[in-house]
Amino acid sequence: MTQSSQAARPDLAWLDDVTVADLERDPYPVYERLRAESPVAFIPALGFHVATTKQTCQEVAANPEIWDGVISPAGGRTFGHPNVLNANGPEHDELRGMVEPSLQPAEVSRYVEDLVRPIARRYVEAIEAKGHADLVTEFCEPVSVRSLGDLMGLQSVSSDKLREWFHKLSVSFTNAAVLPNGDWANPDGFIPGDEARAEVHEVVDPLIDRWIVEPDDSALSHWLHDGMPEGETRPREMLYPTIFVFLLGAMQEPGHAMSSTVAGLWTKPDQFESVVDDPKLIPRAIIESMRWTSPIWSAVARTNKVDATVGGIDLPAGSVVMLSYGSANHDTSDYNAPSEYDLNRPPVPHLAFGAGAHACAGASFASEVCRIGLEELFEAIPNIERDPDHEIDFWGWGFRGPTQLHARWEV
Template sequence: MTESTTGSTQLRDELAPSWIDEITIESLLHPQDTTTRLREEAPLAWIPALGTWAATSWDLCKEIANDTENFEAVSSPLATRVFGDPNVTSAEGDLHTHLRNAVATPVSARAIRGQIESRMRPTAKGLIEKLRTQGGTAELLVDYFEPISVRSVADSYGFFDVETDTLRRWFHQLKTGSTNMARNPDGSFANPDGFALTDGAREEIREYLEGKAKEDTEDPNNVIARWIHAESTDGQTRSIDALVPSMLIVLLGGLQEPGHALGSTFFGLTTRPEQLQRVIADKTLLPKAISEGLRWMSPLYAGPARAAKHDLVLQGQQIHKGDIMRLVYGSANHDSKYYEHGELYDLDRYAHPHLAFGDGRHSCVGSALGPQIARVGLEELFAAFPNISVDPARPITSAGWPFHGPTALNVLFNDDAR
């Protein structure tokens, strides 16, 4: 499947508001105003700047994500350039099951149960001790949230010998390519040099995975070696080439998104100081606070792509075979049909499921691990620094498409307040 630029645009010109032509990739870095207007005026719209359809309402995202008759997972040209194809987000059928089992098993609820206290909490406590040496100031994303995220996820796959700073560098370098969306009219990438850092990280990661595959397959912590050398369904040894694209996705989304879940929850709570104080005083409120944080500022704002399997009409729009549908989960999580004043963080919001982890067969494999990392991380942070606050000289902002989260979290705390 390839992104379509024919047929759909002609009908879009007739049905969609003209202001959609003015949407730019740059404007989508701060997407809330645009996606709110899309939900209200054109919940299914062809976006010329992206070369894809965007589904921005809750109902549409749910429908397309679960409609296997009309839509299938696909690797967009950008995802193929960055990760390779097939991968766990683009495969279907037996191949998808095979790849999903490979990357999901180490981070399943059952697999991580014993890691929460034995690995995650000691990691958090060690990072807290480093924060104590910083004179009452920190940039939480760099100093705490990203390190606990990358360490916890990578250790679940047995990457104990990779330094935390290297893991952070890997996902940031992969991110530069995954956000290099600008295209020329002929479909080529407008900034081919923008993939240089991503290519470097990909080769470094591949070399590391090849090394792990050669190590002791009896080591229960060596997930990669055991997967490679296990007998596949056709009786053949698995190839490292079959695993690399999916592991690259894990090393981008998996390493990044728990950190963003921490950041979004902390950011959201700071917008409601009385709710922040309630959570600091009562850690049993943290699961609800994290769920609301994920809804309020979904780390994966614009989800994986789907492609039309044949021509069809959806919400009065003519969709052509091969057209790419972008599921904008971050927008769906603000849909006023299900969330009153969805733009506000509210710990006391009436419980309703969110789509921060997607939906259906391609939902995020880290849906069990991510909230646990966030819970442990915030428990330890609030226990250590109950008077933590945002630095008033550097207020929090957020940005990003398709990934969205706080850009920096500069805070103040008094280590003597216990």
């Protein structure tokens, strides 16, 4: 990581005052200014460069000859190596081949209805008679974590515990602030993630012991066995870093996408009414939501194997560049009034699921969980509306979504 490009641009001295707390609260003003002034820039508080336009993100993601997948230092500290995000070459092929079979669109369509719809219906029934709920904590996140947890084979783990794990891992992953000398600004910020990882090992190790001798149809059992010679399984040490990736990113994404979709539709009451009246519009509403507030806002990075120039910025080999997909999805070169949620926006592809070899393997699964969850919610409670006594606060720079989403309805 280097500050060479920053030093060559004295007009970016304002970045010295940007803190991680600023980015977590609201990254959009900083990234909007960077898109205009320097589409690739070094942010001192983070200790690495960020790519903020759609063009620069795509240029880096689409050139594996120059750019390797890498994870941010805080992400590496949280997940360990190798994981599906920071592995490259044959190692990445192995990990990707391990996780992808159960996430291919055709395979997802085979099982997703039977898996997710009963879960979504159960959580709707739990709130339906109350007349009010925080949809983030009582519906969207529980549906998301329960669906993925059951797919992975973690039926024995409560939804509350799964939510606790992904929140603790998120605290650790986003503990990105560094001091000028490169040391962590808040070393204790990794304690929650360490606690979660220890608990995951305690719970999953016995399951792995059983799956080794009694394989079943759970995703983690397949990770152990598929593609291995007869009588052999993958080492559990190879699985755990990617398990942690799934317990954070894959559990977070559908829940926050669901809640952001509702929040976005509430800004356009006529569009919300249209979606409730016509469930076939739900997939389109989700697509716009993922562009409007990308759940994985800025959590994927690359490092260059040779000197490179991106967005007019010279980057010495070994530079770390975070691909800020949430910023790219607000690029005015592609989207008019990007800060507005608009169901009727012309269908321009977004980057919420990333691009290139490290694009999100679970795009189809996440989209289907969102679709089914919102279908069940809107069918059971068509008169659901925002509770005006509560604000809708979004939070996050690495992962972003509403912290709460208070709703009410007549029963």
